[in-house]
Amino acid sequence: MATQKTISPIDGSVYVERTLAEPQEVETALAKAVAAQKEWRKTSLDEREAICRKAVEYFLNNADEIGLELTWQMGRPIRYTANEIRKGFQERANYMISIAPKALGDVEVEEISGFKRFIRRDPLGVVFVVAPWNYPYLTSVNSVIPAIMAGNAVILKHAQQTPLCAERYAAAFEYAGLPEGVFQYLHLNHEQVARVIVDTRIDYVAFTGSVEGGHAVQKAINERFIIGGLELGGKDPAYVRADADLADAVENLVDGSFFNSGQSCCGIERIYVHKDVYDQFVTDFAALTRTYTLGDPTNTGTTLGPMVRTAAAEFAQKQINEAISQGATALIDPELFPAHQSGTPYFAPQVLVNVNHNMNVMTEETFAPVVGIMPVESDEEAIRLMNDSQYGLTASIWTSDVEAALAIGEQVETGTWFMNRCDYLDPALAWTGVKNSGRGCTLSTVGYEALTRPKSFHLKINA
Numbered sequence: 001m002a003t004q005k006t007i008s009p010i011d012g013s014v015y016v017e018r019t020l021a022e023p024q025e026v027e028t029a030l031a032k033a034v035a036a037q038k039e040w041r042k043t044s045l046d047e048r049e050a051i052c053r054k055a056v057e058y059f060l061n062n063a064d065e066i067g068l069e070l071t072w073q074m075g076r077p078i079r080y081t082a083n084e085i086r087k088g089f090q091e092r093a094n095y096m097i098s099i100a101p102k103a104l105g106d107v108e109v110e111e112i113s114g115f116k117r118f119i120r121r122d123p124l125g126v127v128f129v130v131a132p133w134n135y136p137y138l139t140s141v142n143s144v145i146p147a148i149m150a151g152n153a154v155i156l157k158h159a160q161q162t163p164l165c166a167e168r169y170a171a172a173f174e175y176a177g178l179p180e181g182v183f184q185y186l187h188l189n190h191e192q193v194a195r196v197i198v199d200t201r202i203d204y205v206a207f208t209g210s211v212e213g214g215h216a217v218q219k220a221i222n223e224r225f226i227i228g229g230l231e232l233g234g235k236d237p238a239y240v241r242a243d244a245d246l247a248d249a250v251e252n253l254v255d256g257s258f259f260n261s262g263q264s265c266c267g268i269e270r271i272y273v274h275k276d277v278y279d280q281f282v283t284d285f286a287a288l289t290r291t292y293t294l295g296d297p298t299n300t301g302t303t304l305g306p307m308v309r310t311a312a313a314e315f316a317q318k319q320i321n322e323a324i325s326q327g328a329t330a331l332i333d334p335e336l337f338p339a340h341q342s343g344t345p346y347f348a349p350q351v352l353v354n355v356n357h358n359m360n361v362m363t364e365e366t367f368a369p370v371v372g373i374m375p376v377e378s379d380e381e382a383i384r385l386m387n388d389s390q391y392g393l394t395a396s397i398w399t400s401d402v403e404a405a406l407a408i409g410e411q412v413e414t415g416t417w418f419m420n421r422c423d424y425l426d427p428a429l430a431w432t433g434v435k436n437s438g439r440g441c442t443l444s445t446v447g448y449e450a451l452t453r454p455k456s457f458h459l460k461i462n463a
Contacts, residue, residue, distance in 0.1 A: 009075035036181025037153035054176035095427035114462035121452035123151030125203035133161035142442035143206035229440030234393035306345035316368030392434035
């Protein structure tokens with residue numbers, strides 16, 4: 001039997017080892033999901049809500065233990081990991097549960113004498129969720145909870161790095177009393193994922209991952225008449241105007257650049273600063289970066305843990321070296337971070353200046369604690385540079401002028417436009433990307449549309 005191993009970035013040990021699903025296990029899961037969904041769709045929204053809220057309760061009751069598992073699986077410091085459950089996961093799950101009655105309610109149309117007409121939102125059937133390791137609960141909850149609330153069955157395939165997250169969902173739904181088969185998980189490799197996608201019993205695919213992975217999912221989907229939601233990469237920009245609260249911008253953009261070791265699809269990877277405040281911004285940004293503590297993420301004093309694997313750190317270093325060879329200047333001395341060691345996933349944060357868009361570090365996704373900062377002379381230059389990207393997930397502006405923020409935001413090609421904040425998902429707003437950041441939508445009432453299909457009722461009630 002084939003197995004998968006989760007190598008902890010903390011010390012290189014095998015933290016979890018799991019057997020990949022055998023073909024019969026996959027077949028059983030698919031058949032069970034179809035059968036369970038036929039009954040689940042008949043349940044009331046009140047019943048679904050009670051079960052989903054109890055599942056959230058399980059996660060909150062076990063947040064500390066889940067946080068420790070997360071730290072060992074993917075390296076985020078222990079001081080932060082439980083908050084993925086207590087804050088973002090809970091907020092998104094509870095919000096999507098609370099809006100379900102409105103989002104899933106019948107769509108009324110104008111009355112015509114002698115007829116009853118409306119549009120009902122039917123569940124799709126079986127939803128296949130393929131989730132990543134970097135924010136394993138925050139990414140998966142966007143689809144898992146609303147899919148179940150909408151009356152679908154869910155099969156979850158979690159990343160090899162974070163298999164325990166899938167098992168935690170199963171434990172939570174068992175605790176909540178969800179009927180057997182409505183939620184299941186499978187440990188699969190890439191080839192198995194592709195085979196599941198083309199199976200006619202899968203009705204929707206929710207994928208979060210790389211652009212390369214998105215292409216592979218899209219290729220498999222293309223063999224079917226189904227669609228999928230693809231949340232892919234990002235190279236998210238920030239623009240600091242001359243009228244910005246500089247201290248606030250520095251504090252939040254440093255965090256937006258380096259939290260989770262920069263391993264966030266909506267983390268800040270490039271910053272454009274008006275020339276009038278550029279020097280001060282760069283000085284303060286670099287100074288705050290130097291206060292981070294890189295080290296063992298199981299220590300509560302650590303603020304920057306290892307990257308997920310050594311190869312990721314080596315890729316980031318390659319981008320830095322290329323940029324320096326093209327004229328960039330690195331402001332952070334890695335020796336300030338003793339844990340930074342070549343050949344390991346422990347990687348010091350880096351701030352690059354004298355950068356431009358001929359450098360990969362300003363155009364290709366880095367997914368690491370690395371950020372480039374460029375001066376700009378005008379809003380127009382900032383807009384041009386922010387749009388000069390194959391990605392379009394989020395972008396942010398730092399200013400005291402709301403009208404300017406709105407006017408500039410109208411011109412920036414992005415799924416989410418922030419003012420004076422970044423790297424956050426508001427569950428009341430649609431989470432979506434443009435260009436190579438993907439397609440589709442999760443969260444908000446709009447997010448329920450992808451998990452249902454419209455069914456029109458046209459009833460003639462008078463002869």
